[in-house]
Amino acid sequence: MNDPHDTPDLTGLIHHPYLPPAGFEAPQVGVYKASTVYFPTVADMRQREWKDKSAYTYGLHGTPTTYILEERLCALEGGLQCVLVPSGLAALATVALALLKTGDEILLPDNAYGPNKALAEGELRHYGITHQYYDPMQPDDLSARLNERTRLVWLEAPGSVSMEFPDLPELVRRCRQHGVLTALDNTWGAGLAFQAFDLLGDGQCAVDISAHALTKYPSGGGDVLMGSIITRDQALHLKIKLCHMRLGLGVGANDAETVLRSLPSIGLRYAAHDRTARALAHWWGQQSACVQVLHPAVPGAPGHAHWRAVCRSGLAAGLFSVMLHPRYSQAQVDAFVDGLKLFKIGYSWGGPVSLVVPYALRSMRTLESAEVAQGTLVRFSTGLESAQALLSDLQQAMQAHLPTA
Ligand SMILES: *Cc1c(COP(=O)(O)O)cnc(C)c1O
Helix, strand or coil, X not given: CCCHHHCCCCHHHHCCCCXXXXXXXXXXXCCCCCCCCCCCCXXXXXXXXXXXXXXXXXXXXXXXXXXHHHHHHHHHHCCCEEEEEXXXXXXXXXXXXXXXXXXXXXXEECCCCHHHHHHHHXXXXXXXXXXXXXXXXXXXXXXXXXXXXXXXXXXXXXXXCCCCCCCHHHHHHHHHHHCXXXXXXCCCCCCCCCCCCCCCCCCCCCCCEEEEECCCCCCCCCCCCCEEEEECCHHHHXXXXXXXXXXXXXXXXXXXXXXXXXXXXXXXXXXXXXXXXXXXXXXXXXXXXEEEEECCCXXXXXXXXXXXXXXXXXXXXXXXXXXXXCCCCHHHHHHHHHHCCCCEECCCCCCCCCEEEEECHHHHCCCCCCCCCCCEEEXXXXXXXXXXXXXXXXXXXXXXXXXXX
């Protein structure tokens, strides 16, 4: 056996003299990985401040890589402060944990992202925080549910799966009048379709918080989980930032770098996903197998007028659902989905591969919707394949599994 004292002195591999050159510039940001960061002196350690990003104190509090990603996401969404979390769902949960206490109530749209409802029904309920679901297409229903215990109202535009686009400025106005904070799940709009912090384009109507599943379009690869929480009010940001710190939430440097590398192409990708989704939605509108196309940019779809008013960019995400005719059994619809070759069966969206999921909408809703037809729902997210190839795939699966009446 070797005497441990025989091992060579490798201190030079640890305390190396090399410093990165100050003059080095390149298109992409470096991957700065750290738990520990150094302080030159104890005095410096004691006075360093991380909450305003003026310095570095610990990896969990931020690195050059995460600070730069936060700044760029603020530029994308028109916010001033940003907190990064390990998933989109963690963004929703962090907002709730930062702002709510026992006895408070939150309101969620009935068509909210399912796991956000599960959080309200699970942990929040266990902590003595109650919730109600409101009909996002009826601002009066929201108003009727606002009460002295309401602390936070979630907004989603459009809603998950059924894709109704609400009158977002009106919902925000109702909450404002009541003095209640608004938090928007901004994953669909992604900072591109509309401006969450300037909904009407006149600087007069803004949500308080924008939560974004960066997992979707900012990542763009179907390979990274991350979320952001963006605000414009410093006191509100600090509340969220301190909760974030106490919960010990952080993101990996390589993941942050992946999102940074994808961000410059988000506008091009979003527009491409949008174009393809609209071509497919248009095709579905001509099929007798389909009783309703649920895509807010399609005339006649629930909330189309609200989409036009708020999404003045004319853009929409590459995400839509179709309600198939009630004459089809769930087994037939499942066989149709199984029969698709280019569309992969899987959750999430925003990557290069088109995805499809059949949803049992009835079991996901508490309130009756007057706007969504009866039938069996299938949700599509378009990837970056050609629209023609995707249409051929839909056609072959339909011919095989959805017989015309
Ligand atoms: C995907 C998604 C989330 C959650 O994002 P994850 O990173 O998967 O946790 C939240 N809200 C919406 C609307 C989403 O589509």
